[in-house]
Structures are given as C-alpha cells and as structure tokens.
Amino acid sequence: MAKIIPFKAVRPTRDKVSLLAARSYESYTAMQVESRLRDNPFSFLHIVNPGYKYQKEISGEERYGLVRNRYQEFKEDGIFMQDEKPSFYIYKIVNRDGRKFHGIVAAASVQDYEDDVIKKHEDTLEFREVIFKEYLKTVGFNAEAVLLTYPDNDKLGAIISEIMQTRPEYEFTTTYRDTHYLWNVDESALLEKIQKIYAEMPALYIADGHHRSASSYLLAKDLKVENPQHTGDEPYNYFMSFLIPESDLKIYEFNRLIKDLNGMTKEEFLIKLDEYFRIENRGMDYYKPSKLHHFSMYLDGEFYSLYLRKTKYQINNALDALDTHILYVTILKPLLGIEDLRNDQRIEYAHGKKDLAYVKTVVDSGTFAVGFGLVPVTTAELRQIADEGLKMPPKSTYIEPKLRSGVTVYEF
Template identity: 35%
Template sequence: MAIVKPFRCVRPEPGYAPQVAALPYDVYSRKEACEVTAANPRSFLNIDRPETQFSHDVDIYDDRVYEKAGEMLKGWIKEGIFQKDPQEGYYIYELTMNGRRQTGIVACSSIDDYGNGIIKKHENTREEKEVDRIRHVDTTNAQTGPIFLAYRSNDEINGIVNSVTVTPPFYDFVAEDGISHRVWQILEEDRISLIQQAFGGIPCTYIADGHHRAASAVKVGLKRREENPGYTGEEPFNYFLSVLFPDDQLMIMPYNRVVKDLNGHSEEEFLRKIGQSFEVDGMGTEAYAPMEKGTFGMYLNQKWYCLKAFNSLKSSDPVMGLDVSILQDRLLGPVLGIGDPRTDKRIDFIGGIRGLKELEKRCSQDMAVAFSMYPTSIEELFSVADAGLLMPPKSTWFEPKLRSGLFLHLL
C-alpha cells in the first residue's frame, strides 16, 4: 500500500510565490533558462538551473554550478524569501488551465515504495540526466522539483480535498502563461490521519512526469543510508517530494517528433516506403492533428499528410499497441534509420503545448520531416506500468506543468 507522508515544507512567503514559481528545469534550453533568469532574478529557475549564474564557457556540470545552487538556496532562506513551516502537514495544489482544474496532494512518497514497485514507472531514465539531479539534490540538501504522481481516483480522498478547497487558499495567483495556481495547507491531525489511511488502501501510484527527478531522489536517499548506517527509516532522505493527482483529472498532450533528414531517400521513395505500412492521404497546407488512435500527421516539404496505420499493425500488447511504438517500429526505425530515439541526434521531440506551428517552424530551419501524434491516454500509461513494461521515450506530455519552488523538501 502507498506510503504518502506529511512533511515540514520550506516554501516561499506568499508575497514572493508568483515570482518564485518556475516551470520545471528540463523544459528549457540553456539559452532559454538564461533569458528567464535575467528577466526574473527571483525565479526558482536561478536555483534549479544554476549554470545561468555563470558565463557560457562554464560547463553546466561544473562543481561550482551545483555549489552556487546550494549557496543561493541558503541565501534565499536567510533573506526570508523562503520559510520553513513549524509542523508537518499536507498541501493541496490546484492548477487551472483553460478552465480545466486538477487538484493534487503535496506530500512525501517513500523511496522504498519506488524500489519495491508500489510506485510504478513507465519510462527508462538516462544516466547523465540522473547524475545532474543527484548532484543538485545532494549539494543543495533539498528536493526542489516535485515528482508528478497519479493514482486511481478515490472518493474518500476527493471528499477530503473538496472540503479543504472551499476555504481561502494561502497562494492564489495566475502565472504569465495564464495558468492559475492555488495552494492550501492541511495541518489538522484528523485530516492528516484520514489522508494517510486513505492512501494506505491504494495499492500503487504511478509516475506521470519526473522519472529522472524520482530516480535521482531515490539514489540520493540510498547514498545517505550508506553514509548513515544507523538510519531509522524516518529521516527525510527516505522520502521524496511528490504531488499526487487522481487519474480522472489529468490531461496528456501529444509528444510530437521531428527528424533531420529522410535517411538518404528522395521524397518520392520515402512516401512509397511508408505506404507499405500506412495509408497516406494528402491534407494540403493546413496543419493536421490526428483525431483518433492509429493515425498520424506528417509535415513534409510544406505539405501535410494523414498517415493511417494498417489494421495489421495494431496490437493488444500494452507497449507495441501504443501509437509512439507503431511510428517508431514501422517508420522511424526501418525507413528513417532512427535506431534508438533516446540517443539518436537526428530526432527531436516537441511537446504538444508548443502546437503544430512549431513543427512547421522546425522543418523550415533544421529538420526535414515532422510527425504530429495522437496523445497517449492515462489508461494506456497505467496498462504499461501495471504490466511492468516501459514506454518508448517521450510518449507523454502532461499539462499543466507543476511549478518548482513552491514546495521544497529539505533532507
């Protein structure tokens, strides 16, 4: 059963919260991160991406970069930008995007639940990305970006959350991107106990977003255990910061693909080859987003196409039946020569929030062909994780993104 623990949160003073709250560190390039931090010196991105405090000739993995993150965090706490709550509690975090609300519980999850499969994964992680966050967490002695977890909706938990969100929040602001953020605190012992008991009846939770942050937090926790052989299991390093959302409130957007070249094929030959696995229909110059599973948009030479996978390609296997798998196994791999999309430099991935115009833009700059995807469903994610399998990389793009800096967990 899932361990979901209250914790002593370090959080911004309410007046600073709108400035501090930042999108996750990994949605920005270095250039974009520098632009954000230059415009807002109180953005938590200054701490999450501390290379922004150095000139571009300093490597982002330089020891000084991580040390700077630790220095800045201590400085912001000393300045009073952040405060540490006097007692353990839960927090309710509500995000509203285009009128659609999702409300989660901010808490700490167990690194042992991660290890024994109660917290289920659906993606592989890349070692170099893990190492970066391991060093960040270890040096700052804090988990600064919450892991986005999902669970099957539960009436008891929904009732508790609803009873809290009718009261005034202590954070209530709209970010520059138009997404509303509201936060409530739960300190009452009876409510805390009810939440713990309710999650005790939930068999598992699922990582929706933040696989690298989760893996890194767990590895820091295991490292601290080795350094403290007398640990009891109750120390903060045995847990990681998370926000848990019911599955029926979540939205997954497509994760689109762009590829640098046609792998030596002429346009005519390329279209002929993909016609062996897909029904190919020209859609003109109007951007095309697929409307059902098993279909794909393709942008090539300033024209859009609809690709419909032949029925023979569809599969009941949780992974092989995913649209991202069909595209990879039947087109990106055999036709375009993208063997491992995690490491191949010829492919890039574009989050659905950027829209189809971004695909057209990339094809006018540095890419030859783009593919718009039908979004993976939360049910598909759960099926893959329940089967103990892994999705191909970049299968899901969740919106809205949780903000970093609103909740910190010190180790």
C-alpha cells in the first residue's frame, strides 16, 4: 500500500510565480545563469546561488547556510507564502510540442522507500546521497519534486480531469514555451478519496530523482535518531513528489559517445563486433534504430546498423533484455574497455533530444571516435526492472516532464 499525504506548500504569490520558477540549476549555462541573476531579482536561482549577492563563488556548508538565508529572505519579503491547509496540488504542463503531462504534487513516505513500496530502477552514488542529505539538513526545505509514476488509474484520472476543469491557481508560460498550471486541492473529503486510491496501489516507481529520494531517506534516519520524541508523523518522514500516470511519461534514450577504439583499428573493431551483431554499412544515411536490440553506430564518417544475434546472446531476466545493458556487456566493456560507466572519462552521454546529427557532429570533430544510438527504454521495461529488484546501467533514461523548482516547496 502506497502512502502519500497532503502538505502545506510554501509557494510564490500568483503575481511572482512566472518570475520565480526555474529549471534545475545544472540545466543552465553559466551565461544563462548570469543573465537571469542580473535581470530577475525574483528568480529561484538567487536562492540556490546565494554567492551572487557578494560576487563570489561559494560552496559546501557555507553555501548551504546562505541558501537557507536567501530562502528566508524571500519569505520575509512576501515573495513566498505558505498555504494554511494541507493540500494536494494538481500540476499540468503543456510543452512547446503540445504534449501534455499532469499529476499530483504530494508528500511520499520514506518508509515506503525503505520497504520497496517505492521501487527503484537505478543505482545511486553514495557520496552524492550524503552531500545532498547534508544540504537538505541545513536548508530545511525541498524545492525539487521526485518524479514518481504508477499504472494508469481511471478513478484517479477522473478526479484530476474534473479538477482541471476549474480555474487554476497558477497559469504561466516559460521562455521555453512550456505552459504550467497548478490547482490547489484542500477539501478534506477529496483529499481522503485521493489518498485511498493511492493506498490501493501496491507500488509506486521512481521515474526521476533516485538521488533526491535516497538523500531524503538518509536525512529521515538521521533526524529520527536525533529526535527522542520521534513519532513517524514529522515532515522529515516524507519527501515532495510529483506523481503521474505511466502514459504521461516521455522517455528518451541516452546515446553513448566513446573517445577511442581502445587501441583497435576500425577494421579490427568491426570484425570483433561481428561476433554479436549483424552489421550493415548505411553510409551517410542517418540510421536511427526503431526496434529493441537494434543499435545505430557512427564511425569514421559512416552510419552502421547493428542487429543483435539472438542465437549468440542469452536473456535470463529483465536486465539482460535491456539495450543499455546489452551494449555494455557486448561492446563497451569487452571491446572498448569501459567498465565503470559512471566515472570512466572515455565515455559521455547525449540524451535523445539531441538527435543523431549531434552524434555525427561530435564524432566528425574528432572529440569522439564512435557513437552509439539506442531506442528509448519503455515504461514496461522500467517497471519490470524495478519489480525484479534489478538496476539499470547509469544514463539509461532521460525522462520528462521536468518540473520547475520553487513552484511548490516542502519544509521539514
């Protein structure tokens, strides 16, 4: 049974939301960050980049304390307000391509995370978990929701659709031409109805935010030890999540870019590939795979299609069938010598929103020797990996939607 609860969000006033909402800090270039900090005093980037006020790069614990200070200043100045009643927040995004995403912002249980009711499909890096845990512990709030998903539910879909017929609390369009909507739901009977529907779900699945959820779990463990009056109902026992149906997820592939052929010539490499793949030279024709176990390769000015020889490769579980894993165990590790997919400096990743033209450009430039294209992971594959307790290789999925930071803030 999945447990989610409403919470009293801290959020921007209606007149400031479009100015305050920001993408994840890492998604901006240095020039973009500079222009937003210079020209927009209400941007959430001022909170997460507090050194700008002093024209100084600040990191570590000193930065965490200043983030907390900037956040408090935004509250003191009336840029942020807090809802009086615990609420669920219906959130809808219509992107520039017309694709729609909708779901519920709520607080999810760290106990569910520990008990594997909230299921994971990716490994995390311990040092990143610890760093973000310490950050959360100092600042006392979470402004980026973990993206959770679940199989489509007609009852929940009907409730959300009915609410979205009313006037939203927020409606704003970003410079990326995505339009965001938010509805505040605080009627007690409706809150209970929504909670009951989630309680009937055997599991929720992390789509995006494995490190954020892991850090929230570690924080809850620390604060539980430090609190002799711990009851389990404290805000630190939950973390902010955006829960959306599986059909709303948009999953892109992550293409692989390798800097060299591990000492092999092009001809030697192709001969070794032939053991596991049927290879066809496509010349200058852009080849983008459309089926599982089909791959594209760009090498020395030409595209190739690689079809897995199924008689050669054995599939025993959901991970064995995953294309990112197949590429790793048949090419990246044995042929190109890349064992550590997270830390090896010879491999980089380009998500599928950067098309094969990007792969071709960076290989032609000499920055990389070879690029591989894959088909996106499906929601069914994601769910099966999680259900079997397995973990995908890093950078297996690039998932939308991406919420804006600061639209709802969860305090603990």
